[in-house]
Amino acid sequence: MLETVSIRTQQSHGEQCFHCGEPVGKARFAYESKAFCCNGCLTVFQLLTENGLEDFYSMSDAAGVRITAPVGDGQFAYLDDGAVRGKLVDYSDDKITRVTFRAPAIHCVACVWLLENLFRLKPGIAEARVRFLQKEVAITFDTGRIKLSEVVALLASLGYEPELKLSDLERKQSSPTSRRLWMQIGFAGFAFGNIMLMSLSSYFGLDAFEAARFKPLFGFISLALVLPVVFYSATDYWKTAWRSVQQRSISLDIPIAVGIAALFAQSVYDVIGGRGDSYFDSLAGLLFFLLSGKLFQQKIFDRLAFDRDYKSFFPLSVTRCDGEREEQCSLSQLRVGDRLVLRHGELIPADARLVGGAAVVDYSFVTGESAPVEKNIGEHLFAGGRQMGGTIEIQTVKEVSQSYLTSLWNQKPFQKEKNGTLETLTNQYSRRFTKVVFGIAIAAGLFWSLSSSAKAINAFTAVLIVACPCALALAAPFALGTAQRLLARRNIYLKNTGVLETLARVDHVVFDKTGTLTASGAGEVRISGVQLTAQEQQWVAALAHDSTHPYATRISETMPGSNATVRSFSETAGCGITGTVSGTRVHMGSRMWLEQNAISVPPNNEAGSHVHVAIGSVYRCTFILTSALRPQTAQMIRRLGHNATLLSGDNEKERGMFAPVFGGAEMRFNQSPHDKLSYITELQANGRTVMMVGDGLNDAGALNQSDVGVAVVENVNAFSPASDVIVSGDVVPRLDKVLQFSKQCVRIVRWSFVVSGLYNVVGLAIAARAELSPVICAVLMPLSSLTVVLFACGAVTVAARNLRENTTADRPLEISADKAVRAPVRIFAEAAQ
């Protein structure tokens, strides 16, 4: 996933695939004068044109999705298994089945069009509806004519392979509650408008004239209109208030519920007794504003829902080998003693023993060690490793849920839901607020009871009514919600608004080197040793082009295009590649591997990753690949000063590269995930609030332990790691500004509280004197809500301006450094400045 993005930006060949827009390499597939990068893309093109869907290509450039892996026969057969199928489908009977998939590859209008025309490609599919923002497609198909596995296979063959993860199986997401919320807002708004119409006469003081005649009528109509508001729109407030009373905790919902109840009781009493105006307009308006705030918050939340469940790293199915037969089975069906077949790049789902094949396991997910480990037959394999290279056969020795990895994640720190302990700003305030309001209400009631009991009741309810913390309830959702929306527009995705409150407290930033500070694909590729002849360059280019390894990709990008054919190509994962080009044997790979092949390699101590080349089994030269910092990153780290730490799983070789940037700040190398985890725990024990910036996969444990886990990814849409924040790579140099911004946001929320507090002081002063009238209430309540909402949103938008690029004081320095890195000159050049 990540590599494809970098290739797209780095590519030097002119021709692009007609389907997916990727550069067309040497392995060019031509059809009707159009070029394709792979057979998969060509197949999709043919499928679409045969079925009259060629319009797909006229809708947007490079609309297609690259087919990374061909769909194998029976690959999805396990989906037809009763238990799995039942958990995936939304509805099914003997005629139709309805199923909703998340397909992260959906990215443009052409995708929507193609998926909604799916029925043209496969008879049996009745309808497909795409929900673009959620990247979901809901498919209805004829149960008798087509199987679920065929639907998934069709999607996968078009490049829209749905996400089928273990977590999908365990809990099916419930349908969105937004429909109910919309309905509640609708009723509240309807009542609000119409009751205001009924109250016009009292707004303008027309009661003295003829309007007095209609007063009882208007009162009863308003009462009828307000009933659905109190008993339907407000149900959530009744419920949550009751629940917090039961739990003996004070939340903001209690004063809201009490306020609504007081408004309603006082108004019903007034209307039925014919004593005067009602507060029904204020009541309906109050709920309308409150619910709108809730909807605003939910809309933003829905868009950015991602979970930190480790299980989403695991695949849904594995290939089980039953004697001679291979079958796909779901992870939950896996039993101890099952024999599994793992292919290149597949995860080891449970602790197992190697029974066949040569295992080269990449444990970077578990241990952070980037070099793959070789295992021999009979050795124990831990869950979470990724097989690199050939196919292996393993026998599980533990259940999926009991394995080492799961036990790591089941440790207490991971279990704790951070937001549970996080005291949100609003609740903090509401606790004091509620106590004060009840105190004033009782005091006012007692004071007036000395003179008149009617005035005492009026003062008591009036205080509760006017203190209803509508503005207080709206301040945080609108300020933080706007902040979240503005951040998302700048490719910074927060898990929820609570994260912003934590971000504001962050005083230490921990970086994981891999993929966070360095830009993927950027950097330099140099040749050390003898220069290659033009012909040799062609051979090396041809060989490197046949491998998908990131190093090979980068090398082939720097070489001239080649049309030499490679024979007897073989790739040993973690070691190197070899093949015969024009009758000459060419090796490219690590020193160890070359020496195993009886090729001696001279010593080389230059910094960077080395790829040694041997032609005709004689060493020729070494490619040195260096990584470069993202532009402007050095400035950001200098601004953070001593509150930054670098933790790296790599060896000390990198220290020289980062020392000038980090200056006096701490740097630790050779860190295992466990070291990283304990480092963060130590910081937290010293009272620090820690933000951990990682790539989301290797450091999942530390990311989870930190107060705010930030995952840096190149492709935001296609990735959901265990983190609180997801940012795209280009945001990294501005992370300190994000911290500043979140601090400002929290300050804005506090100021909003002050504004709403001022209104409350005015209102309470009137109410405590038993002089509150419905008209004053009708003005004061919406006015306070609107001021707070406008203030909160406006101030946050202004604060967000600082997040833009190139707005800092040290601008000239940044620009020069920017150019220096983009050149790309290595980090040493920056240190020399």
Place this chain on the structure above:
Amino acid sequence: MNIIFLLIPLSILLAGCFLGAFIWAVRSGQYEDTCTPSMRLLTDEPKSKHPLKAELDTTKDLL
């Protein structure tokens, strides 16, 4: 001012119609996805008919 006794029910009736329309719109799911329909609008229907629907149409014709 007796006309008020006629105008009030009329206005409430009218408002009720709009409320009804709103309830229908929410129930039919129009508020759940406000982004995709705007994209759908821009694309043309391919010329050939929906195979399943075409089948249904022919069966209707036969009946």
